[in-house]
Every structure is written in C-alpha cells, then in structure tokens.
Amino acid sequence: MANGALNHHALLTLLLTVSALSPAAKAAAPTASAEELFARRIQPLFREKCLACHGDDPKKIKGGLDMRTLGGLLKGGESEKPSIVPGKAESSPLWLAVTREGDAENWAAMPPKENDKLTKKQLAWVKAWIAGGAPWPDAKRLAEIARTNADNWSAEDGIMVKTSGASLLNRPAAATSR
Numbered sequence: 292m293a294n295g296a297l298n299h300h301a302l303l304t305l306l307l308t309v310s311a312l313s314p315a316a317k318a319a320a321p322t323a324s325a326e327e328l329f330a331r332r333i334q335p336l337f338r339e340k341c342l343a344c345h346g347d348d349p350k351k352i353k354g355g356l357d358m359r360t361l362g363g364l365l366k367g368g369e370s371e372k373p374s375i376v377p378g379k380a381e382s383s384p385l386w387l388a389v390t391r392e393g394d395a396e397n398w399a400a401m402p403p404k405e406n407d408k409l410t411k412k413q414l415a416w417v418k419a420w421i422a423g424g425a426p427w428p429d430a431k432r433l434a435e436i437a438r439t440n441a442d443n444w445s446a447e448d449g450i451m452v453k454t455s456g457a458s459l460l461n462r463p464a465a466a467t468s469r
C-alpha cells in the first residue's frame with residue numbers, strides 16, 4: 292500500500308512535470324533550430340521553387356499568395372485562408388500543396404509542374420519548419436544566424452561527405468575479411 296502510494300505520487304509528479312513542459316511545445320513557440328532551418332533551407336527553397344509565381348514580380352502574383360513575407364503567407368491567397376498554421380503542418384495549406392495531398396478542389400499541387408515537385412528532404416525541412424512554429428527572422432537576425440553558423444554548416448556538409456565516403460570504403464572490407 293505504502294509502495295503503491297509512493298508510485299502514485301511519483302507518477303503524479305511526472306505527469307505534472309510533463310504537463311508543465313508541454314504547453315510551451317504546443318503553443319508552437321518558434322525554436323532557435325527552426326529559425327536556423329529557415330535561414331539555411333526554407334528561404335532558399337522558397338526563392339528557388341515558389342517566388343517566381345508568388346512574389347518576385349509583385350504585379351503578377353499567382354493565386355493571390357505573396358510568399359515574400361510571413362505576413363503574406365499568414366494572409367493567404369485567393370482562398371483567404373492562412374497558408375500556414377504555425378505548429379501544425381498537417382493543417383497548413385502550404386503543406387498540403389507541396390505534398391500534393393490537397394484534394395483537387397482545395398489545394399492544388401505546388402509547384403504546379405510535377406517535375407518541380409519538392410524532394411523528400413525538402414518536404415522534411417518544410418514540415419520541421421512549420422512544426423517549429425514557422426519562424427521568419429528579420430534580415431538582421433538572418434544575417435546574424437548565417438554568420439554564426441557559416442563554419443558549422445560548411446563543416447557539417449564536409450563531414451557528411453567524408454563520413455559516408457569512409458564508411459563506404461572501410462566497412463564492407465572490415466566486415467567480410469575477418
């Protein structure tokens with residue numbers, strides 16, 4: 292009985308701790324890593340894949356959606372629905388459009404050409420960015436992020452190449468010759 296009470300207490304403490312932590316996560320407060328993801332991946336991706344029709348030429352914006360700012364995305368286009376629900380990729384029209392999973396009447400596949408569709412990796416970045424609260428740091432903060440991460444980012448890319456190269460060369464030999 293005493294043990295049971297103790298366990299119960301421990302469980303309660305655990306539950307309280309978890310519930311004290313989770314509101315922050317649920318409120319989709321933008322995270323630092325999501326900011327970095329935006330700087331490193333999302334903004335370049337939007338420039339490459341979306342802005343040709345959604346902002347490069349402000350006079351010819353397709354579907355009414357201006358993707359040059361977070362404000363534009365939150366305003367949405369002709370649907371008059373926010374294209375992004377921060378924290379909730381699955382409820383975000385932008386996500387349904389890039390995964391090409393919107394039903395035909397709702398969210399047309401984006402970019403429209405099948406050949407231009409996002410890769411799995413790019414989709415994962417978009418999802419993580421929305422899940423991380425869809426932060427859109429201002430130009431000054433973006434420059435700061437780029438500056439503080441420049442070495443890291445190039446080193447990461449360099450290491451990734453080296454590691455996979457090394458494992459390709461070494462592992463099979465080590466595994467089979469002994």
Ligand code: HEC
Pocket residue numbers: 337340341342343344345353354355356367368369370371372374384385388389399401402403
């Ligand atoms: C070649 C032009 C073109 C490109 C590139 C393009 N779009 Fe679109 N987009 C459109 C058009 C046109 C519409 C209007 C819907 C339709 O007619 O299909 C639209 C509509 C949308 C909408 C719905 C807006 C609303 O509220 O009605 C979203 C979201 C969207 N685009 C996201 C994107 C994203 C994200 C990208 C990049 C990954 C992208 N688009 C790239 C042409 C484009």
